[in-house]
Amino acid sequence: PDPLITSEQAVQWCDRNFGIGADGVIFALPGLEGTDYSMRIFNADGSEPEMCGNGIRCLAKFLADLQGVTGSTEYRIHTLAGVITPKLEGNGKVRVNMGMPQLLASQIPTTLVQGDQKVIDVPLEVGGKSWQVTCVSMGNPHCITYVEDVSAIPLELIGPQFEHHSVFPKRTNTEFIQVVRPDYIKMRVWERGAGATLACGTGACASVVAGVLTGKCDRTCTVELPGGCLEIEWSEVDQRIYMTGPAQRVFTGTME
Known part of the structure; x- marks a missing residue:
């Protein structure tokens, strides 16, 4: 349709x-x-x-x-x-x-490593600096990196350089993560096609997966975004990711 x-x-x-x-x-x-x-x-x-x-x-x-x-x-x-x-x-x-995360480079997709390998804590040069990144697909591509202070990231400057980097043939969403506790992280996101946004559900899921893979956070974790908090669980039972958060109507209207 x-x-x-x-x-x-x-x-x-x-x-x-x-x-x-x-x-x-x-x-x-x-x-x-x-x-x-x-x-x-x-x-x-x-x-x-x-x-x-x-x-x-x-x-x-x-x-x-x-x-x-x-x-x-x-x-x-x-x-x-x-x-x-x-x-x-x-x-x-x-x-x-949200289903199961996909972790192989060919699934994300990225050319950072061989297609049948996972991208976990791999160096990537962006903006003249080397970043340690982990890549996850939630049906769409995500590149996650960890920083000391998410509020200090020049998102509008560095975000597009990640999104359009040559190692991401379909571009990528980019999540900058500050670990407060293993069960609580702060996130800022540059979304592919949308830019700096107040929240990204697939990005929050991907970030918790990346945190588990790198030993930085728990399988059940609160993700704080500028627009509010999401509760993310990567189930050990079925390996699926469950995202819980609010949704509310803001207004209705008619376009003519």
């Missing part, structure tokens, strides 16, 4: 000065392969990502409001990253089964 507007129109909608203002536009479309709905997204620059963790929570809330559902409910959503299952809980939060 195709979105009702073009990627060029989505760029106009996302403009914070002349449009509605957003990091992206999400479309609820008919379900595919036995799912309840399909989700498509256009980023603020018109590109189409495979998935958006925060976006799918918002979509679940949107669908529940549309149907008048007030209690707990679950949806199976078809995305370009596979079937994702968000569940609205009675407390206003949405818990999402």
Whole structure:
């Protein structure tokens, strides 16, 4: 199913000065392969990502409001990253089964190491500096690096250099992580196609996976982002990642 507007129109909608203002536009479309709905997204620059963790929570809330559902409910959503299952809980939060992380370089994709190898704590030169990075795919690519103080990172300067680095053929999301405790990390993110954003659900998931792989954080961890906190669990039982966070309606309107 195709979105009702073009990627060029989505760029106009996302403009914070002349449009509605957003990091992206999400479309609820008919379900595919036995799912309840399909989700498509256009980023603020018109590109189409495979998935958006925060976006799918918002979509679940949107669908529940549309149907008048007030209690707990679950949806199976078809995305370009596979079937994702968000569940609205009675407390206003949405818990999402984000699936299993992909760790091989060919899956991310990146040419930092051989395709059948994992990218864990590998040096990468960006902006004249060597960074230790770990790469994870949550259906979309993520490059995670650890810093002393996330507030000191010149995100608008260094973010695009990571995103467009030649070792990432499909570009990458980049997460800068400050470990406060093994169960609590701070994160700032430069999103592929959207730039500096207040939160990134898939990035929070990828960052906890990277933290576990490098021995820096626990499998259950709070991720503090500029837009609020997400609870992330990388289950030892089924190896899937579960993300829990709020979703609320801000406003409704009509575009003519």
